[in-house]
Amino acid sequence: MRKLMKYMMLLMILIPFVVMMIWSVTSSWPWPQLFPRNFSLRGYFYAIHPTTKAFGILLQSILLSVIVTVITLTISIPAARAIAFYDFKGKSLVKVLILMPVIVPMLSVAMGIHLTFTKLGLANTYLGVILIHVVPGIPYGVKILLSIFELNGDKVEAQARVLGASAFQTFRYITLPLIMPGMVIAGSMIYIISFSQYFITFLIGGGRVVTYAMFLFPFVQSGDRTMASALSVIFILSIALVVYISEKSVGFFYQKSSKYYV
């Protein structure tokens, strides 16, 4: 029974993806027919055609989202730790405020941010796009790491300090390995959120910074199923690849220091 459930779940996730894979090489698939009538690789040809620069855009997007992930995590770790272990006035308010980017639609604040960024000279720059991408990632980073910190407690870290480890050593050898599983999950979430951003990249990047989502979206909107599916398959595979590599490399680095988590 449990096995059946497991396969059912797997199927539910896989079927839409498989349909998309088929659509990505199909040019015509009318309703009553079980199998596509005509096949065409035009979606993939478009993606590998040099004038579309799809590959360059994809690499640039991956780099952008990786940088965003690193920055967001760097901000989220101390923030999550502070909320988990310190008591201060207005802590519950801060906890709610952290969720604001998820609650308030990004669209409504993007215009104001664009105005400020234009004043500061950040609009139409790579740096501006990185900064705006950090915003929607923060709630996920902090929330996920917060529960990891709360779960682990600070007893082990205190122990290390008592035994004479410096603050950096404690962080390097105790805290980081302990929170690493959470970091991988939070990092993947932040990466995916940044990678899929569309409108804010447009507005702040002003077209100077072109990401893969911007390249893909017009085709989804215009309803070209073959093209949208082919480009989406590349979109999903690239995310899967990056997440897989990051998990594997984290596992590799922390093999020696922690057997318990990664």
Add this chain to the structure above:
Amino acid sequence: MKKICVILVLMLVFISVLAGCKKEVVTEKDIADMTFDEIVEAARGTTVTFYGWGGSEDINKWLDETVAKSLMDQYEVTLERVPMVPAEYLPKLLNEKQLNSKGTIDVLWINGENFYSAKNNDLLYGPFTEKLPNFNTYLDGTSPDVLYDFGQPVEGYEAPYGKAQMVFIGDTGKLTTLPKGHQELLELAKAHPGKLTYIDASHFTGSAFVRNIIYDIVGYEVFLDHVADKATLKETIQPALDYLKELKPYLWREGVTYPAEDAQLDNMFEDGEVYMTMTYTPFHVAGKIADGSFPETAQGFLFDKGTIGNTHFMAMPFNAPNKAAAMVLIHHILSPEIQVTKYDPSVWGDLPVTDPLKLTEAQMALFDAVDIGQGTVPQEELLVKRLPEMRADLVPIIEEIWRDEIPGN
């Protein structure tokens, strides 16, 4: 770990520096005081950015390959296409206007309500069209297609890019006759209940269809100087509303809901769920048959009284960083040699803006040599049965009346 941190920080610094020193094109002199030859000289070796809808593989390819390559060969200008629609670039321009800051956009692909709002908010540079040699040589400056954009005077703030026209597409494999007017459409719907529909009038193409029905029933002349008032407008179009109500029960899902956009109706047509679709790109059907999406029996057709046509334009934002290259790009796209490449249905199938009477024989021969493909309505017929677009301020009111009166139970 330390190493990775260092590398990442270095990368960040590197990127910020890169972002900071992007080449800025300074237009020392306002291009208004320059001759066109000086403009061409100033544009040499620079990059021009073109912002517009990027949802068509064919149009993207045409810009990236044909236009970009010839622009480089003839003027040494690099073309950079950015897939951004008016709903996305207009807010950006509005903010930039407020702060009077530098822009990134050189050329915009725009028309209709977007042009109207951009021009009213002083977001456009101009007038500039009278400076373009190709505009003066090959275009008919007195034609309403060039002078007006959805009934709004253009006044040289945008140059025509191409012409579109509403075309209906029916599957002759399933329909024995194609309707020549609204009455025949109703009879056809009665003969094939649930197999016909049109696009929701809140969407661009659906709205054009509804206006086309209105034209077919009450004519288009009354709207030229009609007051933009909901009550009187409703009175004028009442016969058309009655017709749409009569048609409604025979439509797909009994006319309670309508497909949200072109793509959805096209996909339904492709799947055989409905027998008719519609498009604002006249040669759309040839491309769709060629790539195998539409059946070979798909056939474009018009109403006898004609269908609505409009022009789409190119404009320059007030803060375009490289106005000289923008002028060169627009001039280049207006040349008959480029217009003919986009006329080819296997490339795009957009109607040319050049005036046939102003072309040389050799240039005419280029247009005649284009194979307009399967299922299309020839350009001569399109031009004869072309009706002017309704004024931009009436369009949203008609859409609102349609929403109040037609969908739902």
